[in-house]
Amino acid sequence: MPDVIPEDSVGLVQPQTIHFDEPLQLSCGRTLNQYDLVVETYGSLNADASNAILICHALSGNHHIAGYHNMEDAKPGWWDSAVGPGKVIDTNHFFVIGLNNLGGCHGSTGPNQISPETGQPYGPDFPIVTVDDWVESQARLADHFGIQQFAAIIGGSLGGMQALQWSINYPERLRHCMVIAAAPRLSAQNIAFNEVARQAITQDTQFHNGHYYAQDTVPRVGLMLARMLGHITYLSDDGMRNKFGREMRSGKLNFDFTPQFEVESYLRYQGERFSTAFDANTYLLMTKALDYFDPASRYNHDLVAALKKAQAKFMVISFTSDWRFAPERSREIVDALVAADKPVSYAEIDAHQGHDAFLLPIPRYLDVFAAYMERVKADTPIHNTLAEEG
Amino acid sequence: MPDVIPEDSVGLVQPQTIHFDEPLQLSCGRTLNQYDLVVETYGSLNADASNAILICHALSGNHHIAGYHNMEDAKPGWWDSAVGPGKVIDTNHFFVIGLNNLGGCHGSTGPNQISPETGQPYGPDFPIVTVDDWVESQARLADHFGIQQFAAIIGGSLGGMQALQWSINYPERLRHCMVIAAAPRLSAQNIAFNEVARQAITQDTQFHNGHYYAQDTVPRVGLMLARMLGHITYLSDDGMRNKFGREMRSGKLNFDFTPQFEVESYLRYQGERFSTAFDANTYLLMTKALDYFDPASRYNHDLVAALKKAQAKFMVISFTSDWRFAPERSREIVDALVAADKPVSYAEIDAHQGHDAFLLPIPRYLDVFAAYMERVKADTPIHNTLAEEG
Numbered sequence: 001m002p003d004v005i006p007e008d009s010v011g012l013v014q015p016q017t018i019h020f021d022e023p024l025q026l027s028c029g030r031t032l033n034q035y036d037l038v039v040e041t042y043g044s045l046n047a048d049a050s051n052a053i054l055i056c057h058a059l060s061g062n063h064h065i066a067g068y069h070n071m072e073d074a075k076p077g078w079w080d081s082a083v084g085p086g087k088v089i090d091t092n093h094f095f096v097i098g099l100n101n102l103g104g105c106h107g108s109t110g111p112n113q114i115s116p117e118t119g120q121p122y123g124p125d126f127p128i129v130t131v132d133d134w135v136e137s138q139a140r141l142a143d144h145f146g147i148q149q150f151a152a153i154i155g156g157s158l159g160g161m162q163a164l165q166w167s168i169n170y171p172e173r174l175r176h177c178m179v180i181a182a183a184p185r186l187s188a189q190n191i192a193f194n195e196v197a198r199q200a201i202t203q204d205t206q207f208h209n210g211h212y213y214a215q216d217t218v219p220r221v222g223l224m225l226a227r228m229l230g231h232i233t234y235l236s237d238d239g240m241r242n243k244f245g246r247e248m249r250s251g252k253l254n255f256d257f258t259p260q261f262e263v264e265s266y267l268r269y270q271g272e273r274f275s276t277a278f279d280a281n282t283y284l285l286m287t288k289a290l291d292y293f294d295p296a297s298r299y300n301h302d303l304v305a306a307l308k309k310a311q312a313k314f315m316v317i318s319f320t321s322d323w324r325f326a327p328e329r330s331r332e333i334v335d336a337l338v339a340a341d342k343p344v345s346y347a348e349i350d351a352h353q354g355h356d357a358f359l360l361p362i363p364r365y366l367d368v369f370a371a372y373m374e375r376v377k378a379d380t381p382i383h384n385t386l387a388e389e390g
Numbered sequence: 391m392p393d394v395i396p397e398d399s400v401g402l403v404q405p406q407t408i409h410f411d412e413p414l415q416l417s418c419g420r421t422l423n424q425y426d427l428v429v430e431t432y433g434s435l436n437a438d439a440s441n442a443i444l445i446c447h448a449l450s451g452n453h454h455i456a457g458y459h460n461m462e463d464a465k466p467g468w469w470d471s472a473v474g475p476g477k478v479i480d481t482n483h484f485f486v487i488g489l490n491n492l493g494g495c496h497g498s499t500g501p502n503q504i505s506p507e508t509g510q511p512y513g514p515d516f517p518i519v520t521v522d523d524w525v526e527s528q529a530r531l532a533d534h535f536g537i538q539q540f541a542a543i544i545g546g547s548l549g550g551m552q553a554l555q556w557s558i559n560y561p562e563r564l565r566h567c568m569v570i571a572a573a574p575r576l577s578a579q580n581i582a583f584n585e586v587a588r589q590a591i592t593q594d595t596q597f598h599n600g601h602y603y604a605q606d607t608v609p610r611v612g613l614m615l616a617r618m619l620g621h622i623t624y625l626s627d628d629g630m631r632n633k634f635g636r637e638m639r640s641g642k643l644n645f646d647f648t649p650q651f652e653v654e655s656y657l658r659y660q661g662e663r664f665s666t667a668f669d670a671n672t673y674l675l676m677t678k679a680l681d682y683f684d685p686a687s688r689y690n691h692d693l694v695a696a697l698k699k700a701q702a703k704f705m706v707i708s709f710t711s712d713w714r715f716a717p718e719r720s721r722e723i724v725d726a727l728v729a730a731d732k733p734v735s736y737a738e739i740d741a742h743q744g745h746d747a748f749l750l751p752i753p754r755y756l757d758v759f760a761a762y763m764e765r766v767k768a769d770t771p772i773h774n775t776l777a778e779e780g
Binding site for chain 1: 417418419517518575576577578579581582583585586588589590592593595611614615618619622625627630631633634635636643645646647649650651653654657658661674678681682684713
């Protein structure tokens with residue numbers, strides 16, 4: 001808990017729930033007649049609504065990006081290191097929006113929310129949503145705020161995929177697109193890891209075909225396994241070596257199956273904590289959205305063709321030790337953007353933290369990020385006005 | 391099933407069970423008063439027992455290395471591509487021994503076998519065995535056959551670790567040591583993957599604390615998940631891309647949780663097949679033997695010091711795309727051997743198949759292997775005698 005809210009924090013923040021009545025046609029063919037999105041915003045929207053930044057979340061993220069909900073919070077939002085007054089995403093200049101995506105489990109319409117049609121949790125009947133669907137729902141969220149064009153749309157991992165899809169689906173609605181630690185589509189290995197996680201959840205005896213809410217239980221073991229496995233793929237081999245090595249909890253071999261090495265107890269702890277904090281049906285949906293993401297698929301599998309209509313300027317960032325979405329995968333995006341004749345900057349950050357690096361305050365990363373944000377500011381009318389006034 | 395047994399096959403083979411009465415003191419402090427080892431042999435032991443090769447198996451391997459058990463066998467033994475008359479491990483020259491290690495589930499004393507003391511399966515009461523314990527039991531197996539010194543001890547992965555440990559524990563009992571796709575100890579990431587597999591098994595509701603035999607069930611889901619996960623780590627990202635890409639079974643997205651991509655159905659099939667063919671308690675033991683392997687630990691964590699007393703000549707082989715035990719890990723062994731002033735050859739084979747490559751008939755691999763085996767032959771008295779006679 002913060003004894004004192006730090007000066008560069010957005011401070012105490014409150015989520016808001018925004019209701020949408022216009023039916024949303026989904027990629028799967030089904031329609032959501034109405035839905036809620038839970039949102040947090042930081043900073044102030046300027047008069048011409050030109051200083052808005054949308055931050056899209058990754059697999060287990062949500063709307064709570066920065067600041068604290070109350071003085072008892074143990075931790076701030078998930079990207080507090082990057083978002084705040086004077087930080088790289090500077091809330092003194094920008095109006096920042098974070099949301100919980102459709103299908104999420106933190107208040108937006110999703111499996112753990114009550115369906116107005118049945119009066120029961122959606123559960124496994126919640127449709128499989130795609131990155132396209134999220135972009136569509138986020139565009140309506142922009143309409144709600146009167147934002148015609150974002151100064152930037154930013155995301156890491158699955159969040160970066162949403163940013164990239166925005167640049168294709170709504171080319172005129174963002175000036176900058178920042179795609180961090182992402183890939184233009186999942187590899188067979190990525191899909192394989194997701195499938196192990198899904199099998200762990202769906203074959204858990206407490207899953208009850210997704211109707212576990214009614215049984216007052218959760219597929220705790222399945223979700224724990226999914227998270228343990230996911231966690232390994234978020235860290236690098238080197239990073240784990242640095243963090244845990246072969247350190248043993250008791251200093252010697254136990255010759256039993258209790259946690260022996262530090263890395264085992266760390267993973268169990270992380271898995272167990274997640275297993276009761278996150279919704280299993282949402283986890284399934286998020287992994288499917290990842291598997292299905294493939295913006296080139298509608299363009300004869302030609303990513304260059306898919307990106308031809310983009311109008312944003314792009315910043316792509318990758319991390320050397322990220323093996324979930326390795327730098328090669330980011331370079332596929334960069335190469336396609338170059339071939340499509342789009343303005344793109346690319347930085348490969350030397351970091352041993354693996355995929356997790358995108359969330360961490362790595363100095364070189366924040367420096368590069370901040371430098372690019374200066375360009376975003378320069379392209380933001382309000383900023384220019386202020387600069388001229390100053 | 392083989393219509394005709396190929397000419398370069400060892401043909402129809404039969405395992406034999408060898409009983410040992412002398413108590414075996416284990417690393418954990420417990421003692422096995424008696425035990426069986428199931429063994430297959432190929433070729434003929436010469437008069438002075440100088441032409442014997444021991445092949446040690448990996449995590450899910452066993453004694454059935456080459457040939458067929460009957461004409462209905464769908465597949466030959468697990469390393470049939472390398473072992474046979476005229477093959478790289480040439481049974482015209484060598485007497486080859488394969489065994490199922492202690493704790494295994496293919497007939498050697500292990501969790502699924504009846505304890506003579508209780509009349510019940512050992513189950514979870516079977517002690518955690520180590521690579522040291524296996525080497526000791528294999529040394530007694532050598533005694534049984536009257537083999538004072540092996541021409542070579544060969545193994546891949548966990549099998550390579552046994553070969554390496556032999557060179558330290560019984561330096562005078564092997565002339566050549568071939569360590570393929572192995573590592574001098576597991577990394578934190580390796581241990582982490584093993585721990586996810588163990589959690590999947592032990593938290594399966596059908597595990598019954600390891601006493602599932604009495605319940606006439608098996609922890610099918612847990613073992614399936616362990617195998618699916620293991621399988622991903624045996625293949626490379628590139629190899630999976632080549633093999634599966636993003637090919638879809640139906641040609642289009644289903645928007646449900648049935649297997650969508652080829653890689654999903656492949657993994658499920660492999661996992662399900664394994665889940666009823668292998669013993670869960672054995673899987674747990676094998677992963678612990680992997681985690682605990684660390685020959686340097688008794689030498690103040692100095693691998694060079696550990697290898698000082700070795701007398702064998704070494705051949706170390708790694709594969710470029712192996713990320714379970716990457717070439718860097720093999721080079722740690724090579725570097726330590728060089729520093730310890732031991733004769734060592736090293737080959738890094740360009741292969742996209744990942745860790746699995748060590749089992750596959752990759753031409754460059756077999757060529758390098760065969761070239762080294764000529765040196766083993768040259769160091770084998772019987773071969774020299776035959777050559778002089780001819």
